[in-house]
Amino acid sequence: MNPFAMLIAFTTILIKEVTRFTRIWQQTLVPPAISTLLYFVIFGSLIGDRIGQMDGFDYMDFLVPGLILMSVINASYQNVVSSFFGAKWGKSIEELLVSPTPNLIILLAYISGGVTRGILVGLIVTGISLIFTDLNVFSVWVLGSVVILTAVLFSLGGFVNAIFAKTFDDVAIVPTFVLLPLTYLGGVFYSIHLLSDFWQNISKANPILYMVNTFRYGFLGISDVSIGFSYLMICGFIAVFFVISLYLLSHSRGLRA
Amino acid sequence: MSYALKTTGLAKTYHNGVNALKGLDLSVQEGDFYALLGPNGAGKSTVIGILSSLVLKSSGRVEVFGVDIDSDFPKAKSFLGVVPQEFNFNIFETPLQIIRNQAGYYGIDRRTASERTEKYLRLLRIWDKRNDRAGHLSGGMKRRLMIARALVHEPRLLILDEPTAGVDIEIRRSMWEFLRNINSAGTTIILTTHYLEEAENLCRHIGIINHGELVENTSMRALLRQLNLETYVLDIENTLDTLPTEWADFARLVDTSTLEVDVRSGQHLNDIYDALSKASIRVRSMRNKANRLEQLFVGMVGKTPGDKP
CATH class of the missing domain: 3.40.50.300 (P-loop containing nucleotide triphosphate hydrolases)
Incomplete structure (x- = not known):
């Protein structure tokens, strides 16, 4: 396949992905908006006023970056896992596998679909947050890079999950039992300085903590962890998941006998 | 090639x-x-x-x-x-x-x-x-x-x-x-x-x-x-209850007005028609009974294509 043909294949898959999640916007774009709105109302306005300040900022200002990134993580992961597993389950993934489209293009296009939905949901949640607080941006470059890298990483995570999944239950297990606890314990709602040294060290084993803190740094200019190390870790995870995904696309028994 | x-x-x-x-x-x-x-x-x-x-x-x-x-x-x-x-x-x-x-x-x-x-x-x-x-x-x-x-x-x-x-x-x-x-x-x-x-x-x-x-x-x-036998189904005008005993190796009665006849390799349909004419049996229509390929297929693999292995 020549580069132009690859570009056509890439855009075809990406357009298909975007068409899919915008067609079912009631399931893909509205729920994160509603749940985040509730988080802002309950944790930000009602409880947040009683909490006071967190790391020198109003609790609402502290909360906003974490909630935005949490939405991005969930949206990018859910997009790829549900779309790719759905195609696998309905066998329509064979349309792609029998074609000359290289595995690299298939993977990049699915990731791009996940990133697109993640960023769109992130923008929606950011818009809702403006109802409750004024957002100050400390570094637009950090914000942009972290949100994209995080969306890429969790799109890859969704991709691996989709390849291994055999039933729709398998698709729900990781978000419920892995993603949700890691996100809630990843510093979205609190600073890890509130924890004892022991639990701080345990928390530092949670990769989502680094993403949330780096994203928060982009807004507030504060972080519980080293920004440089965060980037290194996110990129490291992306590299590992990327290689795994490419290998599985070629060799997984879930796709090819 | x-x-x-x-x-x-x-x-x-x-x-x-x-x-x-x-x-x-x-x-x-x-x-x-x-x-x-x-x-x-x-x-x-x-x-x-x-x-x-x-x-x-x-x-x-x-x-x-x-x-x-x-x-x-x-x-x-x-x-x-x-x-x-x-x-x-x-x-x-x-x-x-x-x-x-x-x-x-x-x-x-x-x-x-x-x-x-x-x-x-x-x-x-x-x-x-x-x-x-x-x-x-x-x-x-x-x-x-x-x-x-x-x-x-x-x-x-x-x-x-x-x-x-x-x-x-x-x-x-x-x-x-x-x-x-x-x-x-x-x-x-x-x-x-x-x-x-x-x-x-x-x-x-x-x-x-x-x-x-x-x-x-x-x-x-x-x-x-490779086929050495083809079977034809004949619809006849007469009504038959039995067939001549000498026909036993090449003809069978399906019902009183339908016959099945086997034509072997080297044999001609005229031979069959001659025998039918002698017995005053008039044929209204004729068709090939079985798919020819199916006969060969069954002979080679011992089952029809849709059979379970």
């Missing part, structure tokens, strides 16, 4: 230990209409799976128009169009979306994709349903949709795995006509089917697989020449 497909020592052992293919040597000439037959579990779908990359071969070599799939599988794939046995499109998409997307996966630009989509949807008579959800189409339309999808990149080799399964006779015959036309236009076709009448009508060469091995690979004409 140039080959559309050539496999050498193609073997596949699945993880559960099943030896689906045991060193298959198969060659299909360019431009041929080739029937690949075999009972269920014989290995036909494994061959197609390997060609379409959905099954990873254990060993052996596969060449599509001279391109080794181990050295350049994407190029080999670009020559292939595959119509699988099971429906494998997104039921929530429309025929237009399905065909256009498939064109995109082959790197065909949007304009050409739109032109070809219309061309093949019209040819296969599903243009009127182009904006309906694919899941709402009838079984015959779904089959034709998969053929249109396999043709949108205009492959040189079209592989059809049971394309007319569950399709009524009228649509089946129109599909035969369509396939004959695209074969005449130069597309090589490999067909697997359980309808041996279909293979006999359409195909020039035939390969029979049994237990992962090729037990026959010849021209349809040469294969049918």
